Amino acid sequence: MPHYFNYELMKQLNGDKQMKDVWKLPAIAPWEKSCAKHPTQKPLSVLTRLILASTKPDAWILDPFTGSSTTGIAANLANRRFLGIDQETAFLEISKKRKLEIENPTTAALYKEKISGFNDKAEYSLFLNSEPDPEINVALGFYRSKELPDIENKNKFYFHAIEKNNIVQDFPIGILDAKILFIYSGGRSKASHFTGYYANIKNVVLKHKSKIKGKENSETEFYYEVELESNFMKNKNLKVELNPKSLLEDGGNKNIELFKQFLPASTTFKKVLAANFLTYI
Numbered sequence: 001m002p003h004y005f006n007y008e009l010m011k012q013l014n015g016d017k018q019m020k021d022v023w024k025l026p027a028i029a030p031w032e033k034s035c036a037k038h039p040t041q042k043p044l045s046v047l048t049r050l051i052l053a054s055t056k057p058d059a060w061i062l063d064p065f066t067g068s069s070t071t072g073i074a075a076n077l078a079n080r081r082f083l084g085i086d087q088e089t090a091f092l093e094i095s096k097k098r099k100l101e102i103e104n105p106t107t108a109a110l111y112k113e114k115i116s117g118f119n120d121k122a123e124y125s126l127f128l129n130s131e132p133d134p135e136i137n138v139a140l141g142f143y144r145s146k147e148l149p150d151i152e153n154k155n156k157f158y159f160h161a162i163e164k165n166n167i168v169q170d171f172p173i174g175i176l177d178a179k180i181l182f183i184y185s186g187g188r189s190k191a192s193h194f195t196g197y198y199a200n201i202k203n204v205v206l207k208h209k210s211k212i213k214g215k216e217n218s219e220t221e222f223y224y225e226v227e228l229e230s231n232f233m234k235n236k237n238l239k240v241e242l243n244p245k246s247l248l249e250d251g252g253n254k255n256i257e258l259f260k261q262f263l264p265a266s267t268t269f270k271k272v273l274a275a276n277f278l279t280y281i
């Protein structure tokens with residue numbers, strides 16, 4: 001699994017200079033000991049920084065020597081999942097109390113305000129807000145490998161709409177809510193794979209061919225025009241074979257059928273992360 005390091009955030013936290021490997025953060029504060037103190041309990045600020053530097057949202061974090069679970073509290077406050085192990089039940093009791101404490105949204109919000117190591121009070125929550133929500137819908141769009149060299153100049157993408165008896169079929173999926181478009185290639189005789197190209201979606205509109213320049217003579221009447229926030233960008237780590245079953249599981253399997261026909265299919269950012277461990281974008 002490629003390792004992950006959020007260089008930009010670390011730089012931002014260090015006055016816009018590369019983060020050094022010696023960190024100065026305040027000692028553990030009294031509010032961090034509200035559920036009794038573990039003898040070698042670490043400050044939340046330290047674990048928060050480690051977690052933000054090295055994981056993506058929704059990641060699983062394991063601390064096999066968890067003590068009072070500072071790692072777990074920092075993980076859960078930053079929308080990561082956590083598993084902790086300790087040989088002392090007394091320490092696991094402190095861990096459980098700490099976890100119960102942050103199940104209260106007001107306490108969680110208060111603790112987030114108090115974690116040090118940021119330039120100002122709002123920086124941590126602003127950063128969490130800018131991380132992609134793992135549950136957001138993302139769209140998967142097909143592009144022929146041989147046409148890929150052109151894609152970087154484009155800031156629009158078209159999906160054919162399905163028509164039956166002159167009625168445009170609603171896609172059974174979250175294409176209209178999708179926030180990121182990932183481009184894949186392959187298909188038919190070859191396995192499908194991510195090409196590395198992606199873009200954030202600004203808007204998705206259903207359009208008739210006559211309204212789309214260059215599509216006047218197309219045999220398909222309706223298109224979804226996906227307006228992108230910028231041109232396509234390339235993430236070289238996105239070179240993974242797509243397994244429609246794990247990525248597109250959707251009860252009725254309609255998504256998988258669409259995917260097989262190169263029609264727009266959508267999934268969640270969480271599934272893409274899980275399937276690919278892609279470098280966070």
Ligand SMILES: C[S@@+](CC[C@H](N)C(=O)[O-])C[C@H]1O[C@@H](n2cnc3c(N)ncnc32)[C@H](O)[C@@H]1O
Pocket residue numbers: 038040041042043064065066067068069070071085086087088091
């Ligand atoms: C340095 S403390 C961790 C403190 C923790 N980071 C915190 O903030 O509370 C190390 C923990 O590892 C536990 N431990 C040591 N050897 C272990 C073992 N073989 N299996 C499980 N836990 C162990 C100890 O009980 C202790 O709570």
